[in-house]
Amino acid sequence: MPLLQRYEYRLKTISTLVMSPRNHQGHYLVAGDFKRADIEQNLNHLVTDGENASPNRVNIIYPFYQYGAYSSYDPKNTQYYIPGSSIKGAVLSNGPQPKAPVNMMVDDIIVQSTHLQLRGLYKLQYLSEETNHSVRLEHFFPNVAVEMLAAGTEYTGTLFCNENIHEYLQVSQRKTQDKLIQLKDRLRAANDASLIEDGGRIERLKNNIDSIMQAMLSNTGAHTLLLGGYKGLALSGVFPNTAFNKVDSAVYVDQSKDLPHGLVQIDKVRLKQGI
Template sequence: MNDTKKYKFTLNPLSTIILSPREQSCFLCNNKEMKKIKGEDGRFSYTDSIKFVYPFYQYGMYEEYEPSNAQYYIPGSSIKGAVGSSLISFDDIRVDGQNISLRNLYKLQNIRTDSAEEKPKLGIFFPKVAIETLDSGTELNGELFTGENPVAVLQDAQQRSTDKLKQLLKQINAILLKYEGESREIKEKDILCLMKSKLETLLREISSTDQNRYLIILGGYKGLNLSGVFPHEAAGAIYIDTENKLPHGLAWIRLE
């Protein structure tokens, strides 16, 4: 067995990341509490009917939703799960609360490709629920530990990410066939076309650059096609980061 070594890296989300502890119940909030929080901080983007908040990972236990006092972090085990290797481990990464925002979750529904008449609809998934997310464009510093070559481990992780994105693109292309011949502007069509273009650009960037950075897919609400690599076509919901027109959870790991 090789000696374990420590390596520094940066984590750069391309889209919002959702990491919420399953064992922790959501916070029940009333309108007065939510309006106070929303008025104090402009980072929050959600409907006014929110009653339930699913928090990002945070140290300690809280009886009430108090984002200003929360100590947020990304569990090292979550990054390890995204990389998908037992040969590497990660420390937790502390996250400044200024990089956490509360958002509604958007889901593309009615996406069966075997029905030409049924058009997909993009809408808020459970309007009374909001989820804390890590903002895209954030740069976080972390440490990983491995006795192997970290480049090889991260290259394998990136290849799996690439395969998953290709699955999602195949699903998006099948959905877009429903709109052939439509000349009018349709919100769902426009978003999917932009999402397709961005993913294709990202895949080209992965294959044509060697900048010591590797794409992983981190966190939840990614949709079935980004949860694994399947031998056959996988249907399932598509959750969309509507601000970035990308799936949730896309992030670069860059070795220093």
């Protein structure tokens, strides 16, 4: 088996990144985990793009991944991170089938609290051909706010692998392309159906996906992947056309970029000496 090699890389968020262990680490207003004023005082940038996205309606905060357990919502004194296991999963789950077991270890990336944003969730719904609903963007769970890593944020990471990491990144990017093509086809079909109540957002989303895909082709030194949660069923996998057309598909939208959540770019991958 080849020896482990150490790589450093840059991770840049193209759209907001959501990584929240929401099932057991939420902060609840009713439990006294935070006060209404904390939402604006701590981060002071709750996104209020919709009429219902008001700090006065937020009863639950789902935090970004964090080390340790915190009895209250206190982002300035919380240590946040991107789990290395999540990055490893995004790379290996879509990578080529290895001839032998792949030995890969990915370090966590420490995240600064100042790079996090507290946002409402917005979901573009009814992309299926099987529904008579109009396609529209809706505020999803107005009483919930989620910490997200802002788009355009850059961090340096370290990983160790006994195989050619570039090959795995290339295959993972092709899988990302397949998912984006699939989503773009559904957006085009929705536009053609003239069931639009989104103020042109579908067209902007489709155009921005096109731009991302063009950048994938032109920038051979970088690899674009999907990472984290809240991407929606439309980006959860690659489906046969006949099956996907019947899925009541949806996609969560980063309203600041008109893109799906979780698009990240990995580049500047350099082999480093030593383990």
